Amino acid sequence: MRLLLFFSLTLYAIYTQGQTSCLTEKNLLAMDLRWEKAQLDADTLFLQKTLSEDFIWVHNHASLTDDKTAVIQRAKRQLQTGQNNTRSRTSSEVQVIIHGQTAVVSGYTRVDRDPEATLYHFMRTYTEVNGTCFLVGNHTMAIPAEEI
Template structure:
């Protein structure tokens, strides 16, 4: 009898953890988490990125001009060469297969010009792959491609 109760408790605990992980993959929750990722990049929140990024994280930037793993990205946000005025994602869609969701959309990044009064915007098409691991979602991979930029505003 004790074995059955122990097994039932273990199954309930495993199912509960799986349900929690699956909740983070719901589109609304994942888009909110992804917005926190954009804010962390803008503000240099290395602690949040340390938690969010999978150990195997990899980012391929525009035309493979830069490739970063988790350690490289965290080092870069700790020592930014330039602070973005604003980062925002929009026109986001989600594709899910099992415990993996790929968000795709556009990310607009505003950066100050040298005059400190005007800014320029770069828009990137992105794909970000999130995976449910144990009881949380981890960002596994990012690919971005610049699709538009302004001169200044």
């Protein structure tokens, strides 16, 4: 019996040793850049795969709150109409905090669109479920030009 238990624990250790968490700083930074690109390119496939089912996005001063469905519908409308006045989205000063199966990515994004570019502070929450990372929440806040 002890031999069977030892053998089982050894196999489990070997199996789990090869598994890596998706919640690494490198992976989260890459995912966050893909989030920005998905917003720019209306990448509905990425949004469908990456946003958790209970995703929430609180916009500037809580003026708008989106869920997963609303974000994907907006991207689909953008693809159907071909209308997108955003020229670029550039992140800076991005920081990653990982705590267990949850991570927070925060920083700034300059969104270049008409009539002028706007700088936003963002804070996004990611979680790992069964080895897959999902974006659970996003909060964005415009920074007034006089405060930049």
